Amino acid sequence: MKIKLLLILFTIHYSLFTAAAGKYDNPDTIVVARDGTGEFRTIDKAIEVCRAFMDYHKVIYIKKGMYKEKLIIPQWLQNIELCGENRDETIITYDDHANINKMGTFRTYTLKIEANDITLKNLTIENNSARLGQAVALHTEGDRLVFINCRFIGHQDTVYTGMPYTRLFFKGCYICGTTDFIFGPSTAWFEDCTIESLINSYVTAASTPADAAYGYIFNNCRLIAKAGVDKVFLGRPWRDYGYTLFMNCDLGAHIRPEGWHHWEKQREQTARYLEYNNHGAGAQPQQRVSWSRQLTKKEAQQITPTKVFVRQDNWNPMP
Numbered sequence: 001m002k003i004k005l006l007l008i009l010f011t012i013h014y015s016l017f018t019a020a021a022g023k024y025d026n027p028d029t030i031v032v033a034r035d036g037t038g039e040f041r042t043i044d045k046a047i048e049v050c051r052a053f054m055d056y057h058k059v060i061y062i063k064k065g066m067y068k069e070k071l072i073i074p075q076w077l078q079n080i081e082l083c084g085e086n087r088d089e090t091i092i093t094y095d096d097h098a099n100i101n102k103m104g105t106f107r108t109y110t111l112k113i114e115a116n117d118i119t120l121k122n123l124t125i126e127n128n129s130a131r132l133g134q135a136v137a138l139h140t141e142g143d144r145l146v147f148i149n150c151r152f153i154g155h156q157d158t159v160y161t162g163m164p165y166t167r168l169f170f171k172g173c174y175i176c177g178t179t180d181f182i183f184g185p186s187t188a189w190f191e192d193c194t195i196e197s198l199i200n201s202y203v204t205a206a207s208t209p210a211d212a213a214y215g216y217i218f219n220n221c222r223l224i225a226k227a228g229v230d231k232v233f234l235g236r237p238w239r240d241y242g243y244t245l246f247m248n249c250d251l252g253a254h255i256r257p258e259g260w261h262h263w264e265k266q267r268e269q270t271a272r273y274l275e276y277n278n279h280g281a282g283a284q285p286q287q288r289v290s291w292s293r294q295l296t297k298k299e300a301q302q303i304t305p306t307k308v309f310v311r312q313d314n315w316n317p318m319p
Contacts, residue, residue: 024049027056034065043082043092044069052076062123064089070096075114075142084122087149093126098133105157109139116142124151127158131178136160140168140186146317147173154181155198161186164209167309169317180205182216183238189305190218191318197225197232197254202261204235206242208272214308215243215272223282225254236261240270247276247300255282258289276300 024030030046031038038061040046046060059081069092073080084090094110096103110127127137137154141163151174152159158177161168161184168188175182176196182188183205195203195218203223208215216235223246225232232254235244259275262268273292275285277300285294295303305318 025051027058029059029061031061031063032067033063034067035063038063042069043067044071047071047073047077047080050077050080054079057081059083061085062090065091067092068094070094070110072112073115073118073142075116077115078117080115080117081119081121082123083120084124087122087124087151090122091124091126093124093128095127095129095135097127097129097135100133105134105136106139106160106162108134108157109136109160111137112139112141113145114141117144118142119146119148120150121148122150124153126151127154129155131155140166140184143167144313144315144317145169147171149173152176155179157181157183160184161188165212167311167315169305169309171317180236180238183207185209185212185215185239187212187214187308188216189308190216190221191305193218193221195221195223197223197229199226200229200231200254202233202236204244205238205263206235206244207237207239208241208243210241210270212241212243214245214303216245217303217308218244218246218249220248221246222250222252223255223280224252229254231256233261234259235273236263237267237271237273238263240267241272242267242270243272243274245274245276245295245303246278247274247295247303249278249280249283251278251280251282253281257284257287259284259287260289260292262289262291 096108127135129135134157143166147170156179158181164185166186170190173193178199179201185207206215268291276295
């Protein structure tokens, strides 16, 4: 009788323990709220409870508020969606810049995504440091990352797509900055995005590997500028073979007639700078640098998300 009672007590205790341990180990939504009305007050704590290598989609729903956090989504997580209640009022912010304790550019991020299969929706990611050096808002290293209706706010080096051959998709996003504020070696498609230049400088600085067929592709995007800004280059190659394409985009009058800069003279020989069917005051194909190229209609029709992102996994983030 005593042994039977002990077994019953052990079973009850084990069931309670495993239930508590697995509270967040399911596909349900986790709620984060600064005012204490959610399960967590910080996004970092919500990320911590997510199980490694999840094979299901998990949502971290973030209520409106200002979250001053320096975040990493580590590489052992996947299939997580961070969804804000309101894009303009759900703000993740930090203020590191490259000249704080000789930090350097690549540790200044507000949000670093090391994991694969991560989605961000309806969020503002901001680096609001003083303009005293490079200051990254979003730093990506994972593959198959999706950003929908987000804002990325900063000055120099706002968005760093930091890993070669990884695939990123931005839809309906707003990105602003000063110099090289979209930069790195990844393959990234920007669809229906608004890109705002805050000073006279450069929008992109691709460092696409020579053997990568595609780098940055901007389709149906709108390039605008802060008042008084009137001399902006579409891009300059951070490394040899940098690839950037603007197609079907509205280019504001702030875009320089020559369009592109070589950064270093020899990069004119390898830079892959392309345009197709752009419009607006900044679209002046006849005045572009001789080492850039206007695609034909037939060539442009071959550049689709399906083709750009094709791998053995057949990933295509377009609906």
